[in-house]
Amino acid sequence: MGAWGTAIFSNDTASDIRTEYREFVQDRVPDDEATRRTIASFAHLVERDDGELWIPLAAAQSEVGRLDPEVRARAIAAIDRGADLELWAEAGRTELTRRTAALQRLREQLLGPQPAPKRLRRSWRHVEDDLTPGDVLAFTAPNGRTALFRVVGIHRSRYGDSPELDVLDWVGEHVPEPEILSGLRAKRAPASGNLPERPVVWQPNRFRKTDPVWHEAGFVRVARFAGWPSRAARTPGHSGLWRAFSLSVTRNLDDGTW
Template identity: 25%
Template sequence: MMGAWGTGLYSDDTSCDVRDDYVTHLTQGCASEEAEQKILGGYGPLLAQPEIACCVYFALADTAWKYGRLSASLKAKALSLLQSGGDVFVWKRDAPTNVAARIKVLKALEARLNRIQPTELPMQLTPPKPQKVRTTAPIGSVFSLSLPSGNVALLILVGYKELAESIDPVFSALSWRAASVDAAPRHIAATDPTLPFNAFRKQCAHVAILPGDQRRNILFGLEQTSIRVEALLPYNPESIVWLAIGRIAREIDAFYHNHASSPTR
């Protein structure tokens, strides 16, 4: 249920992000259709997943309606999803006792979208803040990360992800851990295996660091090494999960605990 904590329309992280980002785009001077496209473009291929599509289109259509900016195409898409049952299938699968409550929420949304929307609300424009560049380390940099087990792992910087307020480094975790970085391979090839990270019942190829303290360097807890990457590792910007640095270390240890036959060098 996409991290849902209730049956309400905005009782999950994705819907809240869509609502807040849409309003931010309006306050930064975007026209309504441009704001819509920014939101939809940000989810890209993920909209092919019905669960995600419902969260995104329902929150976007509802927010646009409340601000008097709901376009005909967005309205038609949201109503089409609602008339086909919306995301009730998710609730039947994961929380059957809450199905009736979710159906009530979706019926209320459908009724609202079919009413005449309010007069377009004026927006107080706020210039966008400059993006915070988290680090200028070059792609291909290799960092060591201390693990709770006492071992160390290697994170390779494979790319950058541009967000609304920041540009974040994205890493792949090499399928390797050892008692010290001295045992690490001196060269890493593009074909060397990397570890997956779990997110919303799927696995992501890469991880980005969720900052716990905005005043601290995003790479705090990592040590840059002199290990050389022979060729750039694959990078898929649609396969990233954001985790706190401590969570990244715990997940790497957990992977090896659950795959005891995996090599530990």
């Protein structure tokens, strides 16, 4: 458990529990089912005496007015047993005092009047409805050198869609004709560690509406090869915003890496 403070959600596990539970609420999963699924995801914590599951789950439920009586009972029991205070005692008296106070505040909150159920709005997510497998994008750096990228798949998650781009093994000043373009192969990264030789893949993202889309970051679609097979499995690669991607490509083209 990585902790950065004494508050209820100031550690990795508690934060993950809260996030998962709130996502179920955002998805309009019924309360009982949201509780069951969250517990199932963290089943290895169910029997822990320190309440590592029950305390943050109860706190997360109380925040949105959906506190389950059984979850509350387990959380209160864990707090009354001293929960994880032995661990905090090792961090020093000040940290122990702060953690104790945080748990007592939560105890009072769980036993007090609960707010009405709240509806949580889903966060904005980018839906990729423009790029498709088979699209070829070009990016030209200020020095006139151009790199090419082929869309080989669209990775979709609750946080947004992002294309997977193979870096094509070509750099020049003029985009090749379609018959040459269609036959270009992807650059390969050498095997390293437990990873075999693999394509060099970029996965540009948008996290906010204000983040630029591909054509706003300087990329141009130069071809679309219909029927291009999408790669089923996600390939490990570089991830980042389109703007950061364009800056990285520019550096590679400037220094001759590509």
